Amino acid sequence: MRRAKGQQHNIEGAFVLVLFAVFAITVIAVLALGANSYRRLVERDNDAYNKRIITSYVAAKIRSADAVGSVAVGGFSDPKVDDGVNTLHLYREIEGDIYDQRIYYYEGQVYEILTIANNNIEPEAGSPILDANGLEFEMSDGLVTIKATDTDDRVNHTSVAVRSIAGVSGRAGTDINEPGADSGGVG
Helix, strand or coil: CHHHHHHHHHHHHHHHHHHHHHHHHHHHHHHHHHHHHHHHHHHHHHHHHHHHHHHHHHHHHHHHCCCCCCEEEECCCCCCCCCCCCEEEEEEEECCEEEEEEEEEECCEEEEEEEECCCCCCHHHCEEEEECCEEEEEEECCEEEEEEECCCCCEEEEEEECCCCCCCCCCCCCCCCCCCCCCCCCC
16 A cells, blocks of 8 residues: 555656646747747837838938028039939028038938038038938928938838928929028028
């Protein structure tokens, strides 16, 4: 009889170990599934962020510079001349001088530079701010349309209404008050 009781304890012990092993495997499986789901969510959020960051950044810059005659789209050196580098020009007055903040796409990156207006510089002089596969601006009837292509070739469009559109026509870079002209406002 004693021997049967000892075998019963061994069976109970083995059952407890098997039950514990099943519980441990279940916990590990749930943790692995949760970690995988979290990783996918983070990737999705990062993809959404990267897709919109370029257009959001440029839209915020346009909104902050929104003054009469302060927004122009056109070539790099002069908004009225197409020189192959599509550029957003944001004019502002700083301590009596008119400055031109330029945002543009050049050789795989979005660049930005702040320079005195009408300064003849090269696109390489700017500071790269984001990697991208393209950035285009178009201005029509006081609406700046931004088309950004991220490094994964996903395209995002955003349009920003320039609220202070006095002096702006439907043609990019034309009828914008020249920097330094007396417009009653900046640029």
